[in-house]
Amino acid sequence: MMTEPVKISDAEWEVMRVLWTVKAATAHEIAEILGDKMDWKLATVKTLLGRLSKKEVIRSEAEGKKFIYYPNVSETATVRSATENLFSHICAKKIGVTIADLINEAELTAADIAAINTALLAKTPVASIACNCIPGQCECSQHQVKINH
Numbered sequence: 001m002m003t004e005p006v007k008i009s010d011a012e013w014e015v016m017r018v019l020w021t022v023k024a025a026t027a028h029e030i031a032e033i034l035g036d037k038m039d040w041k042l043a044t045v046k047t048l049l050g051r052l053s054k055k056e057v058i059r060s061e062a063e064g065k066k067f068i069y070y071p072n073v074s075e076t077a078t079v080r081s082a083t084e085n086l087f088s089h090i091c092a093k094k095i096g097v098t099i100a101d102l103i104n105e106a107e108l109t110a111a112d113i114a115a116i117n118t119a120l121l122a123k124t125p126v127a128s129i130a131c132n133c134i135p136g137q138c139e140c141s142q143h144q145v146k147i148n149h
């Protein structure tokens with residue numbers, strides 16, 4: 001489990017997805033897998049691996065002359081952290097409608113819908129949600145600011 005949210009760039013996500021899938025790989029192997037999709041040089045992959053190592057979301061072990069890279073965090077935890085990070089950019093009061101909107105937009109199987117229904121049925125509603133915004137970043141009644149142009 002990650003203690004604080006780690007921000008992973010779009011390019012870094014590409015590398016993480018490979019490591020989550022293959023479990024262990026050298027920079028060369030990752031470059032080969034991503035070759036067609038990303039059109040990256042080996043140096044690019046090595047730069048991304050360096051950044052991911054610094055963020056401690058991957059680790060490496062020397063094996064002879066080469067390094068083998070392994071994911072240090074699970075895909076589920078990382079996706080959850082990215083979602084929480086996204087939700088931290090919107091008013092707490094808007095999270096519910098945002099989730100409803102995401103469901104509207106998503107293609108879902110019967111199993112997906114069943115899983116969402118189960119999650120909803122387990123949910124205990126709260127009476128109200130407090131706005132966590134500052135004045136001028138939210139249009140709710142407590143936080144309206146008048147701007148005179």
Ligand SMILES: [Zn+2]
Nearest residue numbers: 091131133138
């Ligand atoms: Zn708000």
Ligand SMILES: [Zn+2]
Nearest residue numbers: 131138140143
């Ligand atoms: Zn507000």
